[in-house]
Amino acid sequence: MIVLTGATGGIGTAVATALADRGEHLVLTARDEPRLQALAERVRALGGSAVVRPCDLRDQDAVAELAAYILAEDGVPEAVLSLAGHSIHRGLTASFGRPHDLVRLSGTNMLGPATLILAVLEPMCAAGHGRIVAVTSAATRIPTPAWAAYGSSKAGLDTWLRAIRPDAAAHGVGVAIVEMPLVATTMAAPTYGAAPRGALTAHQAAQRVLRALDSRRSLISPGWARLGAVLSQAAPTLAARAAGAGGRAAQRLSRRTRQHRQGQVR
Numbered sequence: 153m154i155v156l157t158g159a160t161g162g163i164g165t166a167v168a169t170a171l172a173d174r175g176e177h178l179v180l181t182a183r184d185e186p187r188l189q190a191l192a193e194r195v196r197a198l199g200g201s202a203v204v205r206p207c208d209l210r211d212q213d214a215v216a217e218l219a220a221y222i223l224a225e226d227g228v229p230e231a232v233l234s235l236a237g238h239s240i241h242r243g244l245t246a247s248f249g250r251p252h253d254l255v256r257l258s259g260t261n262m263l264g265p266a267t268l269i270l271a272v273l274e275p276m277c278a279a280g281h282g283r284i285v286a287v288t289s290a291a292t293r294i295p296t297p298a299w300a301a302y303g304s305s306k307a308g309l310d311t312w313l314r315a316i317r318p319d320a321a322a323h324g325v326g327v328a329i330v331e332m333p334l335v336a337t338t339m340a341a342p343t344y345g346a347a348p349r350g351a352l353t354a355h356q357a358a359q360r361v362l363r364a365l366d367s368r369r370s371l372i373s374p375g376w377a378r379l380g381a382v383l384s385q386a387a388p389t390l391a392a393r394a395a396g397a398g399g400r401a402a403q404r405l406s407r408r409t410r411q412h413r414q415g416q417v418r
């Protein structure tokens with residue numbers, strides 16, 4: 153049995169349908185129950201099986217209840233795929249007076265996922281096998297203007313997972329992190345448009361998650377992100393400026409591409 157958070161999202165849905173093709177039994181979670189039910193139907197039609205367990209990861213009590221319910225009703229997971237996430241693109245001056253952005257993103261991207269993983273890790277470690285795969289961001293280790301709340305919440309989960317990995321491995325449980333680059337889903341759309349140039353498709357992103365699930369790799373990350381992480385350590389201010397400039401250029405490019413496409417349609 154595999155627990156999948158963020159199941160209703162672009163990448164989560166692609167992962168769920170790929171696992172359904174393999175005949176897996178899935179525990180699907182996110183907040184939107186009707187969408188979870190529709191996805192579960194799709195999973196069954198493809199040859200897998202699924203139950204839905206709606207939960208808001210920002211609610212710590214609800215997450216504790218979710219973990220207890222899964223363990224009681226569905227059993228000890230063979231794997232947890234932690235894909236739930238929320239992003240906010242907002243620069244410093246626009247963030248003044250908005251400390252709730254930090255609360256919201258740390259709840260969804262760090263505290264909720266870590267609380268769920270911690271609760272199910274105990275019986276997984278006792279069983280002596282299993283796998284945790286979490287999707288963070290390729291920009292996690294390259295602090296970037298306007299992504300402060302998002303990047304720091306993803307970095308928190310990333311650091312926590314890196315720190316527990318050796319102890320989990322000693323109990324037979326593998327921990328893998330997928331540092332995801334830009335993917336054309338509803339998450340990326342408000343900042344980069346519906347089909348940003350150079351972005352992965354949800355299917356391509358799902359393949360990275362499946363590679364992390366199936367292999368013994370502990371980190372799947374683009375080469376540019378690994379290089380960026382080193383540069384961020386060597387020259388932090390310069391690297392953050394360059395990352396910010398790169399992000400603005402990507403926004404301009406996607407705006408121009410959108411205008412070009414609209415021009416062609418007219």
Ligand SMILES: NC(=O)c1ccc[n+]([C@@H]2O[C@H](COP(=O)([O-])OP(=O)(O)OC[C@H]3O[C@@H](n4cnc5c(N)ncnc54)[C@H](OP(=O)(O)O)[C@@H]3O)[C@@H](O)[C@H]2O)c1
Nearest residue numbers: 158160161162163182183184208209236237334335337339
């Ligand atoms: N798209 C990108 O460019 C990109 C790049 C790097 C990393 N990532 C990461 O990849 C993962 C999947 O993203 P995606 O592109 O598939 O985004 P998406 O389509 O927006 O999906 C986000 C998923 O997270 C769930 N979610 C959001 N807030 C939640 C909450 N409070 N409690 C429980 N579930 C919640 C959503 O379901 P409900 O709304 O039903 O709760 C949805 O299933 C995320 O962790 C994201 O940070 C994405």
